[in-house]
Amino acid sequence: MAAVFREEAGRLTAALVKRLGDFNLAEECVQDALVSALEHWPREGIPNNPGAWLMTTARRKGIDRLRREKRYQEKLAELEEPAMNTSSATSLPDERLELIFTCCHPALAREAQVALTLRSVAGFTTPEIARAFLVPEATVAQRLVRAKRKIVDARIPFRVPDREALPERIEEVLAVLYLMFNEGYLATGDRGTHDRDLAREAEWLTGLLAELMPDEPEVFGLLALMRFNLARMDARFDKDGAIVLLRDQDRSKWDRRRIDETFTIVGRFLTMRRPGPYQLQALIAGAHADAKTWDATRWPDILISYDALLAIADSPVVRLNRAIALWHVHGAEQAYIEIFRLASDLDRYHLYHATRAELLRALGRSDEARAADRRALELTENPAERALLAARLT
Amino acid sequence: MAKYALLFFNDESFRDRSKDEVDAVYAEVTRWSQDLQGKGVLKGGMELQSKGTAMTVRRVNGAMRVFDGPFIESKEHVGGFAMIEVPDLDEAIRIAKAFPGGIEVRPIVEH
Amino acid sequence: MSKYAFLFLDDGVDYQAAPTPEQQKVYADIFKWFETNGSLIADGGAELQPTRTATTVRKNTGKATVVDGPFIEAKESVGGFSVIEAADMAAAVDLAKTWPGYGIEIRPIRES
Numbered sequence: 001m002a003a004v005f006r007e008e009a010g011r012l013t014a015a016l017v018k019r020l021g022d023f024n025l026a027e028e029c030v031q032d033a034l035v036s037a038l039e040h041w042p043r044e045g046i047p048n049n050p051g052a053w054l055m056t057t058a059r060r061k062g063i064d065r066l067r068r069e070k071r072y073q074e075k076l077a078e079l080e081e082p083a084m085n086t087s088s089a090t091s092l093p094d095e096r097l098e099l100i101f102t103c104c105h106p107a108l109a110r111e112a113q114v115a116l117t118l119r120s121v122a123g124f125t126t127p128e129i130a131r132a133f134l135v136p137e138a139t140v141a142q143r144l145v146r147a148k149r150k151i152v153d154a155r156i157p158f159r160v161p162d163r164e165a166l167p168e169r170i171e172e173v174l175a176v177l178y179l180m181f182n183e184g185y186l187a188t189g190d191r192g193t194h195d196r197d198l199a200r201e202a203e204w205l206t207g208l209l210a211e212l213m214p215d216e217p218e219v220f221g222l223l224a225l226m227r228f229n230l231a232r233m234d235a236r237f238d239k240d241g242a243i244v245l246l247r248d249q250d251r252s253k254w255d256r257r258r259i260d261e262t263f264t265i266v267g268r269f270l271t272m273r274r275p276g277p278y279q280l281q282a283l284i285a286g287a288h289a290d291a292k293t294w295d296a297t298r299w300p301d302i303l304i305s306y307d308a309l310l311a312i313a314d315s316p317v318v319r320l321n322r323a324i325a326l327w328h329v330h331g332a333e334q335a336y337i338e339i340f341r342l343a344s345d346l347d348r349y350h351l352y353h354a355t356r357a358e359l360l361r362a363l364g365r366s367d368e369a370r371a372a373d374r375r376a377l378e379l380t381e382n383p384a385e386r387a388l389l390a391a392r393l394t
Numbered sequence: 395m396a397k398y399a400l401l402f403f404n405d406e407s408f409r410d411r412s413k414d415e416v417d418a419v420y421a422e423v424t425r426w427s428q429d430l431q432g433k434g435v436l437k438g439g440m441e442l443q444s445k446g447t448a449m450t451v452r453r454v455n456g457a458m459r460v461f462d463g464p465f466i467e468s469k470e471h472v473g474g475f476a477m478i479e480v481p482d483l484d485e486a487i488r489i490a491k492a493f494p495g496g497i498e499v500r501p502i503v504e505h
Numbered sequence: 506m507s508k509y510a511f512l513f514l515d516d517g518v519d520y521q522a523a524p525t526p527e528q529q530k531v532y533a534d535i536f537k538w539f540e541t542n543g544s545l546i547a548d549g550g551a552e553l554q555p556t557r558t559a560t561t562v563r564k565n566t567g568k569a570t571v572v573d574g575p576f577i578e579a580k581e582s583v584g585g586f587s588v589i590e591a592a593d594m595a596a597a598v599d600l601a602k603t604w605p606g607y608g609i610e611i612r613p614i615r616e617s
Contacts, residue, residue: 108573154560155482155501156482156483157481397551440510443612448611449598449610450608451598451611460598470577474615483560496561497562499559500553500559
């Protein structure tokens with residue numbers, strides 16, 4: 001049912017927003033329909049045409065709602081119009097691209113963009129969003145209310161941005177999707193088996209975006225990056241739930257078929273010849289995915305990608321990750337000098353100290369390495385990462 | 395169509411720059427506002443004197459009290475306003491981006 | 506006579522729910538204030554929607570970033586503005602003291 005919701009809720013929301021011209025109202029009609037589906041479908045089975053069922057229900061619930069609230073009188077005509085009847089098999093025109101750009105508008109706070117996208121495009125309920133991010137339901141509900149009100153009050157338009165603004169608006173959408181992915185990817189077993197997998201949802205959304213915008217290489221870059229990461233999922237945690245580092249992972253557990261398929265996407269974005277940060281990160285992930293063993297990793301290729309990444313998206317974290325490649329190509333000492341410069345920027349970042357510890361160990365400075373590991377442990381919140389660091393210290 | 399107020403923020407340090415640099419900034423602002431005026435988008439605007447000239451009147455325990463200075467102590471402060479009328483926020487943002495300085499975009503209350 | 510901007514201040518209390526009778530009286534008094542002082546008001550200006558509707562565009566060495574929210578996060582914010590005419594700052598302050606709302610920042614206009 002989650003898959004059906006995900007596919008249909010987005011289309012439905014987009015169509016209603018377009019027709020009603022009111023994000024909040026459209027959203028509420030869709031939610032009413034989803035709640036109704038949750039009541040009926042487990043008993044009656046999923047209908048043959050779930051989209052039509054949801055649309056009919058959304059219209060009916062919407063009409064009830066509008067009749068109760070006088071201010072929406074003129075919207076009533078929109079829902080009662082016969083053309084909205086989707087008993088035919090033809091699906092609604094896909095306006096999900098407009099919906100995605102609206103939900104990810106830069107005028108909305110990042111948490112609001114995330115919640116709204118999951119809700120409107122992927123059909124998540126408020127409790128599902130709350131569980132995915134381990135925040136109270138009331139917090140999510142409030143974020144959604146505020147975001148929808150801002151869309152109305154500040155007149156955030158429902159459309160695909162024009163050419164001039166498109167590059168940075170796409171960047172914004174990708175940032176939202178990447179944040180979602182990382183949140184899901186770093187999650188541990190705190191989430192129930194019935195909870196929706198945030199990382200896979202983010203991947204699905206990115207795949208949808210790639211379908212809707214097939215000429216944007218950065219979208220394919222992010223998609224490839226996510227898929228390379230997902231292909232390694234089964235090897236990431238040990239039986240006790242601790243994280244297993246890339247170099248220690250059992251590569252036989254990697255999904256090789258997925259990795260091969262993802263290289264097709266890499267080929268696709270390479271032909272577009274418009275490099276960008278997500279594409280470069282995908283190439284790095286691809287280089288790792290391609291290596292049969294840790295020792296077979298082609299570090300010089302990875303270093304080249306990091307150098308290119310630095311040129312367009314310089315940041316302390318990028319420099320930190322590059323330093324690891326530097327280590328394998330030019331030695332631990334040069335790498336250590338490189339990360340030493342990042343001390344003030346990254347002092348509160350646990351992975352900085354974890355990396356420092358590895359380099360110090362490689363340089364034979366084991367006492368300092370242990371101190372760095374301890375500092376990393378202090379700063380780490382994620383239980384799986386803590387387990388790994390704690391094990392190193394024993 | 396929707397009306398937005400553009401609140402210009404600056405830290406006034408630009409006034410410490412050379413006369414040529416300051417003139418260049420003003421020239422850009424003039425170009426920007428003339429462009430908007432020509433398109434019928436600009437519905438008014440004003441520049442304020444420096445925050446050092448400000449006085450604040452505030453209700454304390456029911457009575458209005460007078461304070462020296464702006465209402466908030468901050469590095470950056472409001473330096474002026476403009477009103478625009480455009481179809482939506484995307485257009486307002488595009489206009490704000492073209493301005494040589496920081497802007498807060500706020501929809502107005504339409505009565 | 507000189508021109509002064511009145512930046513009408515918002516005390517940061519969220520009036521999302523229906524206004525209380527107290528607040529309704531203030532709005533009515535504000536309406537009357539504009540009527541009474543109409544001859545001194547050079548530009549009616551505008552009333553702004555609350556800061557939760559604000560979007561900020563920052564500039565940093567040429568690059569523009571768009572973020573949700575007001576330029577400065579603070580309890581008090583600008584809720585509207587008008588331009589008045591007064592003999593001098595002291596007269597402007599006297600006028601501001603009659604404002605039925607929370608507060609006003611007064612700033613001379615920079616005439617170009």
